[in-house]
Amino acid sequence: MTFEQSVQRLEEIVKQLEDGELALDASLALFEEGVALAKRCQGMLEEASGTIQRLIGDKVEPWPEGPHD
Amino acid sequence: MALLSVSDLNRLVRELLDAEPLLQGVMVQGEMANVRLHSSGHLYFSLRDAGASVRAVMFRGQARQLVFSPQDGMQVICAGRVSLYERDGSYQLYAEMLEPAGVGAEFLRLQQLKEKLQAEGLFSPERKRPLPLLPRRLGVVTSPTGAAIRDILSVARRRYPNLAVVVAPVQVQGPTAAAEIAAAITLLAEQGQVDVIVVGRGGGSQEDLAAFNQEEVARAVAGSPVPVVAAVGHETDTTLIDLVADRRAATPSAAAELAVPVVAELVAGLQMAVSQMQTALDHHLALAGRQVDAIVSRRVMSRPLTMLEAKQERTVRLEKDLGQATGRRLQEAKARLVEHSGRLAGLSPLAVLRRGFAVVEKEGKAVRDASGLRVGDRVRTRLQVGSFESQVERVES
Numbered sequence: 001m002t003f004e005q006s007v008q009r010l011e012e013i014v015k016q017l018e019d020g021e022l023a024l025d026a027s028l029a030l031f032e033e034g035v036a037l038a039k040r041c042q043g044m045l046e047e048a049s050g051t052i053q054r055l056i057g058d059k060v061e062p063w064p065e066g067p068h069d
Numbered sequence: 070m071a072l073l074s075v076s077d078l079n080r081l082v083r084e085l086l087d088a089e090p091l092l093q094g095v096m097v098q099g100e101m102a103n104v105r106l107h108s109s110g111h112l113y114f115s116l117r118d119a120g121a122s123v124r125a126v127m128f129r130g131q132a133r134q135l136v137f138s139p140q141d142g143m144q145v146i147c148a149g150r151v152s153l154y155e156r157d158g159s160y161q162l163y164a165e166m167l168e169p170a171g172v173g174a175e176f177l178r179l180q181q182l183k184e185k186l187q188a189e190g191l192f193s194p195e196r197k198r199p200l201p202l203l204p205r206r207l208g209v210v211t212s213p214t215g216a217a218i219r220d221i222l223s224v225a226r227r228r229y230p231n232l233a234v235v236v237a238p239v240q241v242q243g244p245t246a247a248a249e250i251a252a253a254i255t256l257l258a259e260q261g262q263v264d265v266i267v268v269g270r271g272g273g274s275q276e277d278l279a280a281f282n283q284e285e286v287a288r289a290v291a292g293s294p295v296p297v298v299a300a301v302g303h304e305t306d307t308t309l310i311d312l313v314a315d316r317r318a319a320t321p322s323a324a325a326e327l328a329v330p331v332v333a334e335l336v337a338g339l340q341m342a343v344s345q346m347q348t349a350l351d352h353h354l355a356l357a358g359r360q361v362d363a364i365v366s367r368r369v370m371s372r373p374l375t376m377l378e379a380k381q382e383r384t385v386r387l388e389k390d391l392g393q394a395t396g397r398r399l400q401e402a403k404a405r406l407v408e409h410s411g412r413l414a415g416l417s418p419l420a421v422l423r424r425g426f427a428v429v430e431k432e433g434k435a436v437r438d439a440s441g442l443r444v445g446d447r448v449r450t451r452l453q454v455g456s457f458e459s460q461v462e463r464v465e466s
Binding site: 002003004007010011013014017018020022024027028030031034035038041042044045046047048049050051052053054055056058060063 | 201202203205206213222229230231232233234235236237238253256257260261332335336338339340342343345346347349350352353354356357
């Protein structure tokens with residue numbers, strides 16, 4: 001599931017829980033699903049490497065930060 | 070040799086130009102570029118051909134009388150005089166007359182290209198792809214030395230410190246620019262593992278932006294498998310790449326803001342969602358709890374035996390009440406019976422006779438009226454005990 005899809009599902013869950021028309025056990029199951037989704041999304045945010053590189057030809061090199069900053 | 074100030078020098082050159090009769094009445098044909106109608110009403114522009122360009126100005130008085138609206142790319146014939154603008158040390162054409170001379174070649178080329186790509190559907194809104202909410206790797210196509218790359222990197226870093234960025238460095242102007250930009254877009258899309266690409270440069274004149282008006286760049290953008298944000302710095306004109314890109318921004322910084330989310334906001338949004346879920350669930354649990362309480366607190370649930378005892382008590386009491394009520398009624402009935410019996414007894418003829426009265430009968434019927442009797446009639450008189458017969462001797466009625 002992509003970040004978008006996860007966030008979208010999370011929004012659905014929040015809405016369903018807030019509507020309060022579900023049986024209690026269904027609510028609990030949704031809540032668990034939602035918390036797990038939120039955790040996974042948060043994980044995705046932290047996953048990216050934070051690197052800056054340059055791509056020349058088919059060579060990927062670190063970005064020479066110094067001279068350009 | 071005299072030492073001149075810059076002002077002295079510029080004045081000297083201006084006076085030389087102003088004194089040259091050939092320059093006081095010239096007629097020039099060229100393509101208009103960088104046309105700008107200033108709020109003062111003066112019209113500023115450049116005239117150019119394949120190899121050169123010159124700045125020009127038409128003052129408000131004449132500019133107001135133009136019957137057409139001057140635009141970049143127009144071929145014009147311009148009449149005026151040449152002088153020096155001392156502040157900048159640049160000479161310019163002071164236009165007094167301006168007439169269109171057909172449409173400029175570059176303008177025409179771009180116009181035709183736009184029409185062709187439009188017909189192919191390259192600008193259609195349905196082709197525009199949404200940018201990813203969370204890009205994992207951002208691709209950037211721009212000059213490695215311009216302000217644009219600095220702006221893009223610093224905006225990206227500020228919004229999403231963890232974001233990975235891959236830059237494909239290119240020339241953004243000059244003869245090879247268009248080919249380099251097109252190749253870099255394709256390369257990044259194919260090998261950079263990026264999920265969005267920002268292509269652009271800082272602001273410049275119409276000529277500086279020429280690479281972004283080339284067909285090969287437009288086609289590379291259209292062919293990119295990931296969304297492209299155009300980031301060509303300009304305020305008014307639209308370059309071709311703006312029309313093809315999935316999103317366009319007026320500056321490289323603005324493009325980075327479109328492409329890179331503020332990760333702190335995403336985190337806050339997730340936390341908000343969790344707390345909303347928590348609140349909703351707490352609410353649901355509290356509601357369910359109250360429902361259970363309401364049921365449990367009813368007496369039948371909390372003290373079932375008491376309820377039963379109470380019912381038994383009531384039954385017993387009802388039985389007793391019933392018994393009492395029944396007894397009382399019976400006695401009343403008996404009393405009434407005795408009373409009625411007494412009265413009944415009073416009505417019996419025998420009781421009357423007992424009190425000493427007698428009944429006179431004639432032919433078996435009681436005589437109530439003496440007028441029914443005749444002298445000589447025979448009547449029978451009944452007493453309490455026995456009876457006797459007698460004959461009527463006299464009647465008084």
